[in-house]
Amino acid sequence: VEHQINKSARADLQSEAVAFTANYSTDAAEVYYNSSLAAWNYQTGISEENLNAMNAENVKSAAFTKMYGEQAKAEFPDTSKLEESERRQIDSIKILGTANLNEADLNQYNDLTGGMEATYSTATVTMPDGRVLNLDPDLTALMATSRDYNELKYAWKGWYEAAGRPIRDDYESFVTLSNKASVADGFADTGEYWRSWYEMNGQLEATVDALWAELQPLYTELHAYVRRKLYEKYGSNYINLKAPIPAHLLGNMWAQQWGNIYDLVEPYSGKTGVDATPAMQSQGYDAMKMFKTSEEFFVSLGLDKMTDEFWANTMFVKPTDRDVVCHASAWDFYNKVDFRIKMCTVVNMEDLITIHHEMGHIQYYQQYKDQPIPFRGGANPGFHEAVGDTLALSVSTPKHLNKIGLLDEVEEDDEADINYLLSQAMDKIAFLPFGLMIDKWRWSVFSGDTPKAKYQEKWDQLRKDLQGITPPVERDGTTDFDPGAKYHVPANTPYIRYFVSFVVQFQFYQSMCNASGHQGPLYKCDFYQSKEAGAKLQKMLELGSSKPWQFAMNEITGSADMSTLALQEYFSPLTAWLKQKNLENGDTPGWTDMDWRP
Numbered sequence: 001v002e003h004q005i006n007k008s009a010r011a012d013l014q015s016e017a018v019a020f021t022a023n024y025s026t027d028a029a030e031v032y033y034n035s036s037l038a039a040w041n042y043q044t045g046i047s048e049e050n051l052n053a054m055n056a057e058n059v060k061s062a063a064f065t066k067m068y069g070e071q072a073k074a075e076f077p078d079t080s081k082l083e084e085s086e087r088r089q090i091d092s093i094k095i096l097g098t099a100n101l102n103e104a105d106l107n108q109y110n111d112l113t114g115g116m117e118a119t120y121s122t123a124t125v126t127m128p129d130g131r132v133l134n135l136d137p138d139l140t141a142l143m144a145t146s147r148d149y150n151e152l153k154y155a156w157k158g159w160y161e162a163a164g165r166p167i168r169d170d171y172e173s174f175v176t177l178s179n180k181a182s183v184a185d186g187f188a189d190t191g192e193y194w195r196s197w198y199e200m201n202g203q204l205e206a207t208v209d210a211l212w213a214e215l216q217p218l219y220t221e222l223h224a225y226v227r228r229k230l231y232e233k234y235g236s237n238y239i240n241l242k243a244p245i246p247a248h249l250l251g252n253m254w255a256q257q258w259g260n261i262y263d264l265v266e267p268y269s270g271k272t273g274v275d276a277t278p279a280m281q282s283q284g285y286d287a288m289k290m291f292k293t294s295e296e297f298f299v300s301l302g303l304d305k306m307t308d309e310f311w312a313n314t315m316f317v318k319p320t321d322r323d324v325v326c327h328a329s330a331w332d333f334y335n336k337v338d339f340r341i342k343m344c345t346v347v348n349m350e351d352l353i354t355i356h357h358e359m360g361h362i363q364y365y366q367q368y369k370d371q372p373i374p375f376r377g378g379a380n381p382g383f384h385e386a387v388g389d390t391l392a393l394s395v396s397t398p399k400h401l402n403k404i405g406l407l408d409e410v411e412e413d414d415e416a417d418i419n420y421l422l423s424q425a426m427d428k429i430a431f432l433p434f435g436l437m438i439d440k441w442r443w444s445v446f447s448g449d450t451p452k453a454k455y456q457e458k459w460d461q462l463r464k465d466l467q468g469i470t471p472p473v474e475r476d477g478t479t480d481f482d483p484g485a486k487y488h489v490p491a492n493t494p495y496i497r498y499f500v501s502f503v504v505q506f507q508f509y510q511s512m513c514n515a516s517g518h519q520g521p522l523y524k525c526d527f528y529q530s531k532e533a534g535a536k537l538q539k540m541l542e543l544g545s546s547k548p549w550q551f552a553m554n555e556i557t558g559s560a561d562m563s564t565l566a567l568q569e570y571f572s573p574l575t576a577w578l579k580q581k582n583l584e585n586g587d588t589p590g591w592t593d594m595d596w597r598p
């Protein structure tokens with residue numbers, strides 16, 4: 001009898017859980033739509049009025065989250081007997097996040113995050129000649145194209161002071177409130193909450209450290225080769241062949257990807273280029289053409305085209321009449337049809353790649369749009385970052401660019417291949433320590449290991465140890481706040497997801513290449529128009545976060561683990577070449593003169 005009672009009680013609980021989660025998804029869709037739209041309106045029209053409207057919507061969605069979260073905790077204290085789907089949904093609904101905060105704290109939290117994002121998005125630098133430069137497109141273009149050591153240094157210093165310094169105190173207040181919310185959910189701090197999304201029983205940091213240990217030798221070889229080339233360009237006053245590289249010379253404001261200085265490092269001149277920018281500009285490409293080109297690649301794999309709402313509501317270029325958050329982003333409005341990208345597009349190869357990155361998010365949103373709301377996310381956040389980049393690996397091949405008319409002709413020889421692999425490494429290998437260090441810094445701040453007095457010192461130490469990069473000018477730990485000058489810190493977007501993405505995207509690419517029947521070196525694979533490759537990806541995308549990511553990984557690659565083997569196979573010809581070159585140049589990879597300054 002007792003067994004029967006337990007059985008029927010379990011059946012009742014399961015059916016209650018099905019009803020509860022169904023109601024949640026119905027109600028949440030509307031609440032999330034309203035708060036997403038208010039955030040969109042603020043980011044595409046920065047003003048006090050729109051900030052207040054966004055914060056008002058956020059207060060409403062927090063009340064909704066709190067109401068359902070407390071109901072879930074009251075009605076389903078033990079979810080272990082529920083079916084997997086309801087268990088995972090209810091466990092997720094129980095986490096309130098900032099909805100744990102009382103109204104005063106929540107308003108302060110929202111004002112702090114809205115304000116920090118506005119500071120970042122409106123900061124400018126006044127150059128010695130009086131030019132007032134914004135980040136996007138002005139300083140981005142300057143950092144990419146200037147080869148004047150002092151002009152680069154002035155722009156670098158100006159940006160970090162204009163964007164980072166003003167939010168140093170606000171950031172400390174934000175950390176306190178963020179941790180207060182995470183502790184209320186039972187986490188030690190916000191860092192532990194963020195790491196929990198990877199469902200690795202506290203092993204995420206150990207896992208990414210192990211992945212980095214496998215890839216660090218390749219990074220160090222690339223670093224040594226690039227340092228030698230910068231030495232030849234800027235001379236021994238500014239480059240020390242046994243020391244970290246000054247941070248402002250890598251073609252990017254954060255030295256996170258080095259593709260913009262490819263011209264300084266090109267191994268074999270006279271080969272067909274790897275940069276589609278000249279062809280895009282000479283063929284009169286505009287933002288719309290770039291977006292259509294990207295959509296066509298996705299559709300060629302049998303994946304979804306963009307919706308009418310996408311084309312109607314996307315912000316393609318920077319408006320001239322108002323302040324906006326230019327940093328590119330993709331948006332899900334949770335109503336199965338309204339998906340948008342917000343981007344201040346510039347016609348060049350870098351933005352063509354970014355468009356594929358953002359379209360990857362949109363494709364994922366569309367593929368899991370019929371999942372319940374709690375499952376409308378990546379299998380883990382790194383998977384969401386990897387979708388667009390995986391396709392971009394195929395698009396970037398000289399063979400593909402030639403096929404779509406963006407590269408005149410393709411040489412099939414080892415030297416052209418090395419040129420291509422080096423240009424890819426300047427974006428993919430260069431990024432790895434940067435992708436690791438942002439949240440290494442942030443996790444140490446949330447845990448309390450790094451108090452405000454050490455914010456700058458910890459950042460500089462990670463930049464030096466992991467990236468082998470040194471600031472071009474002295475930093476003052478009592479006023480400088482360089483982390484605040486990188487979008488994801490004021491915007492409060494976690495970052496380890498990009499490190500994870502830069503590893504798993506090569507696993508996805510390899511798997512899709514195999515599905516497409518590709519033969520030959522991995523880096524030559526273009527799975528354009530392969531429905532088999534598309535089907536492989538789609539099977540993973542439509543799951544959303546309904547299953548643990550290990551299950552989704554197995555779906556697409558046949559193994560459940562993150563692995564650097566695909567990335568190492570992709571770059572293997574370059575790895576050997578870099579080692580040989582560094583030997584010939586008499587350069588020792590690594591940086592031991594840790595106290596050297598330019």
Ligand SMILES: C[C@H](N[C@H](C(=O)O)[C@@H]1CCCN1C(=O)[C@@H](N)CC(=O)O)C(=O)N1CCC[C@H]1C(=O)O
Nearest residue numbers: 256327328329330331354357358361384385493498
């Ligand atoms: C250019 C890109 N913008 C982000 C992204 O697309 O990830 C934006 C801003 C932060 C989150 N975001 C989103 O769009 C999310 N809504 C997507 C989602 O989670 O659904 C970006 O920041 N990148 C790309 C390479 C490395 C990194 C960088 O540039 O440092």
Ligand SMILES: [Zn+2]
Nearest residue numbers: 357361384385
């Ligand atoms: Zn992304």
